Amino acid sequence: MSEEERQIQGIREAFEQEFERFAALNLDGMALSDAEARLQELRELRIRQTGKRSAIAGAMKLIGRVAPHERSAFGQLVQSVEKLIAGTIDAAEILLSDHISAARTELERLDVTLPGRRPRTGHLHPITILRQRIEDIFVAMGYAIEDDREIETDYYNFDALNIPEAHPARESQDTFYTTKGFALRSQTSTVQIRAMERRGVPIRILAPGRVFRRDTPDMTHTPMFHQLEGLCVDKGITMGHLKGTVTEWLKRMYGPDTVTRFRPSYFPFTEPSAEFDFSCFKCAGTGVFESERCRPCKGSGWIELGGSGMVHPNVLRSCGVDPTVYSGFAFGFGLERMTALMYNIDDIRHMFENDVRFLEQFR
Ligand SMILES: [Zn+2]
Incomplete structure (x- = not known):
């Protein structure tokens, strides 16, 4: 394994480590406010992992420096890791967003089986x-x-x-x-x-x-x-x-x-x-x-x-x-x-x- 390949391997492992807590997220019964906070964290993670200053963006720049006969294989490796990172984050974001919109609908839903709340109307002296x-x-x-x-x-x-x-x-x-x-x-x-x-x-x-x-x-x-x-x-x-x-x-x-x-x-x-x-x-x-x-x-x-x-x-x-x-x-x-x-x-x-x-x- 070349130095570059080890570097990409490291990027992947670092991502998987950081993503671990999202992978282990149990959405069942998660409160709306909690889910919204996790979604915000996930968006920050996306910027760290795929943004301009991310490790994977740095690795893309390496492609040109690799020897021509290895370039194609290396380029594919970098792209596959980048795809993996982006795809994993996308999937997690979809799950969280769905959970949030379901939780909002639940909150706004009118339960017609609940007993009526009697308004305090006051009465005559x-x-x-x-x-x-x-x-x-x-x-x-x-x-x-x-x-x-x-x-x-x-x-x-x-x-x-x-x-x-x-x-x-x-x-x-x-x-x-x-x-x-x-x-x-x-x-x-x-x-x-x-x-x-x-x-x-x-x-x-x-x-x-x-x-x-x-x-x-x-x-x-x-x-x-x-x-x-x-x-x-x-x-x-x-x-x-x-x-x-x-x-x-x-x-x-x-x-x-x-x-x-x-x-x-x-x-x-x-x-x-x-x-x-x-x-x-x-x-x-x-x-x-x-x-x-x-x-x-x-x-x-x-x-x-x-x-x-x-x-x-x-x-x-x-x-x-x-x-x-x-x-x-x-x-x-x-x-x-x-x-x-x-x-x-x-x-x-x-x-x-x-x-x-x-x-x-x-x-
Ligand atoms: Zn009397």
Whole structure:
């Protein structure tokens, strides 16, 4: 064996040694990222073994220097080794590339037999659930849903509602004033005024919304809470209509056996005024549930719910409505208390803490 032949033999052996780990590659179950890394290494190996500066490229240059009678045999030897190297690398690259494209297809394939993944869609807040139930009932009775701004002028918050200058509700320890003459509304009755000004009479509206009062948060108070207020103004509206409407609503909410009662009260914006209660939905007014004192009504059989009355003539006048021609009733109540009673929530602060573990219970 000539010196040149030994050199070519060495090139071949060096290649086979370097290629060994690719020859031993087990593609079965090889991860996509691993296969991509091996392919990159194989491409680097190709440059080292067949590139311009590779040993085999150097050997090609030797052909011309070999004695003429040996040149043909030597040339064939060099070419066969070069072919072997390139062919071996080609074959390995095809195997790796096929494996990579198969692995990519597998990744992108949709397995229709897998159980569906349920998207986290979220759901309604318990206050919203209750508000929508009540809205549905009143809309069915011909009421329109109204809302308006939460920052109100003193005029809409107090004056137009017949709340006198010296009334304690106007004091800054009860109301959140923003700048002089403006405050966060302390009741949704402000919407009555705006709606009557805008729509005129006759009118039937339900106004749900947030209201704000300077209360220290505790189990039954929060400085922001939700009120729902109803207003009906037309010719010939009486206290009987008020009682009939509230009773019908509560029957539709809690069942046909629900009884309501009205107790005389005082509010500046209604005259006469009454608070209304309804027979407890849990114990059906007996005060006893599962032979124990009923919790929602504290054993009284009645649940105190809200305030109501005939719209004060001064309020109608503020809205440009003639109280000698038109009359109306209004009622309002807090949604938090009703929600707490319905869902057996002992601390209304839970409703505003946005703890998903709490909120998830109400669907
Ligand atoms: Zn009860």
